[in-house]
Every structure is written in structure tokens, then in C-alpha cells.
Amino acid sequence: MTRVRGSGEPVRRMWAVNRPLVFTGALMVLVLAAALVGLAVDRQSITGQPAWAKPARFALSICLYSLTLMWLLTFVRGRERLVRTVSRVTAVGLSVEMALIVGVAAAGTTSHFNFTTATTTGVWITMAVFIVAAWVMNLATVVLLLSQRVEPPAFAWGLRLGTGVACLGMAVAFLMTLPTHLQREAAAEGHGMPIIGAHTVGLADGGPGLPVTDWSTVGGDLRIPHFVGLHALQVLPLIGLLLAWRPRRATPGHRAALMWIAALSYLGLVLILTWQARRAQPVTAPDALTGVALLAVAATAVTAALLVLRHARLADG
Template sequence: MTTLDLRSRVVAPRQVPLAVMVAAMSALALVCAVGLLSDDRTVLGVSVWLEPLKFAVSFALYGATSAWLLTLPHRGSRWTRAMATVFAVTGILDVGFIAVQAARGTFSHFNTSDDAVNTIGQYVFMTGVPGLFVANLVIALILLFQRVGDRPLTRASLMAVLALAYAGLLAVLTWQAFRGQPLIHPDALTLAALGGLLAATALAVRAVRSRAEAGQQAGPP
């Protein structure tokens, strides 16, 4: 057994930043749920608390899944731990700003108001969204290129594919938003991009499964 094999079997340390993010998002989700029931303010006909609630739930679920995934033995754990910290800190800042804007009774995305809070928040968005994307992409790529003969690493690689798909979806939706296109009314170009992403994800899942089957047939070195 090589040194690299030994290192790959070391269990990654607990993902404390992600755990903190999950706890913060869970608490925020509860606050937003209460806000939905007790606060009748709306923005564009929708409760001001609906958007932060959706983001809080999404980040809590994704963070919990990622925290579990990164405890599996894998190469490059220092990098994944660092990127997980970037993702957690950036996620807290971004979703925190969305919650602040909700509490102020206004919207967060594409808000052109020149007040100080909004100006700072828009800067957070401009720097935070690329940070989330890059951190997620690096983690996914590291996990994707692992030896997948072992069942836990096979699951890790499959989760990495899903993480890449999530990053791709985020990129497509951001591109759609920058073109001023409603989320629920995508044009043919956006639909083509989403279709390509779906096809690429399916092919990647198949490739991981094929590698795992080949590794199991080959047996241990």
C-alpha cells in the first residue's frame, strides 16, 4: 500500500464551518417561517420572508449533505476543507443580506437603490456568488477524481457529480437573470443550456458507475 493510499484512507476532520452554517440557516428558516405567519408586508405581491426562507432551507440542506460527504475518506481533504469554509462563510454573508433586506421590507437581488446598506449588500452579492460557485466547483472536482472502488468513495463521486450539476444550474440561472429573463419563462437558449446540463450530468453519473464496476471487478491491488 502506497503513502497516497494511506492518506486517502484518513477520515477528513469534522466540517465545523459547514455545521455552523447549517445551524445558522436552520435558525433563520424558523425566523422566516414565523415572519410568513405574522408579518403581512409584501414585495411584488409576495411575502418579504419567502425569499430568505427558500435560501435558508436550500443552504441548510446542501450544507448538511456537504458536511457529511466531506467526512468520507478522500484525497485533497485540506483543499476541500478550505473550500467548504469559503462556501460556509460566503453563504452566511449572502443569505444574511437577503434576510436583512427582508426585515427592511425590500428585495435584495438587482436592487439599484443607493442607500448604504443596499450598496454594501450588492457588493457582497457580486463577490459572493462567484465565491460560492468556485468553492463548490473545486470541491466537486476533487471528489469526482477519486478512486471509486470503495462504496463510500463511489457515493462521494456521485455526490460530486450532483454538486457540479448544482454549480452548473447556478451558473445558468445567473446567466438567465443577467439577461433580464423571468425565471419561470426561459427562452429556447436557456432551455438548451439546461438540457445540456441534464445530459452531461446523466453521462457523468454513468461514467462514475462504470468506473466503480470496473474497480470492483479488478479487485484490490
């Protein structure tokens, strides 16, 4: 049984079992620093944004993901070989992806969906293979956490459900690899498909976007549910940790129920954002249907949480 107490042992386990992820996280800090320098000195633009913006974003994201996964794996007992496999495959997969993103940015072209030349095709296919391997390792982490007895239950479910929703959020990226309507039309007209897939729905990548994230403000953008879903890896375990101590009168069962409500609501948000993006709708301009869906998820979550809290008060007498 694993309990949420004592920081010394998890830190020692992180270093003993997860050295590949420690190295990957540290390497991404260096890549982020180099990318920030590139943003300052290189005025080159790729698909309408600074050439080093994507490497900077990916370095930050991979660093956070590596360190979070490393922490999650400290709760796994009795599966040392599998833990090492997850750590190593993830570290290699993410490091290769980062190296290719940096290399392509330095060459002044785009890394994702690019079938323009044999070289860019090879880069994109290699990236896809390694990122799928990392996704499979995330799925394996879900299975590993489900097999562990972690106390308290609310925190345990925060770990499991957070990893599960993150796995779904990562899977949203597969939708980006499908040819868009515009690309299929161009291919039908005999122009071929030098680019297959896109972040944006309803128009080509590279249009107006939000600062820093570059999420489209004129079309749907699948990066949004991908981002929100992926960060369930941090958000839901944190909620589970908070529920482990609050509310005071709630039993472990009530707290676990509240954790499930939070996780299902978060999942609902990811699904709504995916649905919104697939309808080519900018996140900055939700229509009435999107608004109603968001309100329905929020109202259901609040109602369910209040019912659980009421039951907890009645049970407490």
C-alpha cells in the first residue's frame, strides 16, 4: 500500500528507477533556454509564427510531462521492469521528437504533417512512430496505477483518472493527422497533398492565433482539447490531493465520489472542446450549442457534488 506521506522515499525512487526521465526533464530545460535565445535573435517565421516558438512550447511541455510521469511512477510497486520500460521508451520517444522539431526549425520549415520532400516525410513519420510509442507508455501507466493500492482513495483515483484522461487528450492528436477537407479537394484537383493533416479545422494552419499558444482565433483548433486533456495529468492528481484532506466531515468514500465527479467533468470539458474544434469553431467564439453543453456539464457537476456533500453531512449525523 502506498500512502501520500514522506517525500524522501519518492525522491529516492525517482532517481533510482526513473533516471531516463530525470535526464529528459533536465535536457528540456536546456532546449527551452536555447529556444528562447532563438526567439530573441532569429526573426525567421514558419507558418506565420516565430521559428523557435514551437521548440520552446514543446520543450516546456515535454519537461513538465517527463517530471509528472516520473512522479506518478513512484506510486507503482512490484513492477520495476515495467516501470523502467515505461521510463526509457518515453524518454527516448520524447527526446527524439524534440531533436527533430529543433532540427526542422533550424532548417526553416515545418515539422508536423509535412510530406513535401523525402526528408520532411521521413522526419514526420519518425516523429509519429516515437510519439505513438510514448502514448502507449502512458496507457501502460494507467494500467500500472489501476493495479496499485494507494491511500487515500481520493488521491488514488486522482492519479488513475488523471492519467486516463491525459491518455485520451494525447489521442486527440491522432485527429490532427487526418487529411483536411481542403487538402482532399486539392488532391482531387490533381495538386497532390504535400501537407497531410493540420492543427486547425476549417482553414489552413498559419492564420491568426492567440499569443504564445498560437491557437486559432478564426477556426477550430484541435491543439486546445489536446492541451487541456494532457494536463489532466497534473490537474486531477492535485484535486485528489486536496480532497484527501477536505471536506473534513466526508468519509473516504465521499471524497472518492467527489474525485470521480471532478474527473468526469474534466473529461466532459475535453470532449466539448474537441467537438467545438471539429465544427471549425474558434475557442474565442463559442456558439449557443457549445455554451449550453458547457453549462450542462458545470450544472451536473455542481448538483452531483452537492448531493455527495449532503449525504456526507447526513451520515456524519
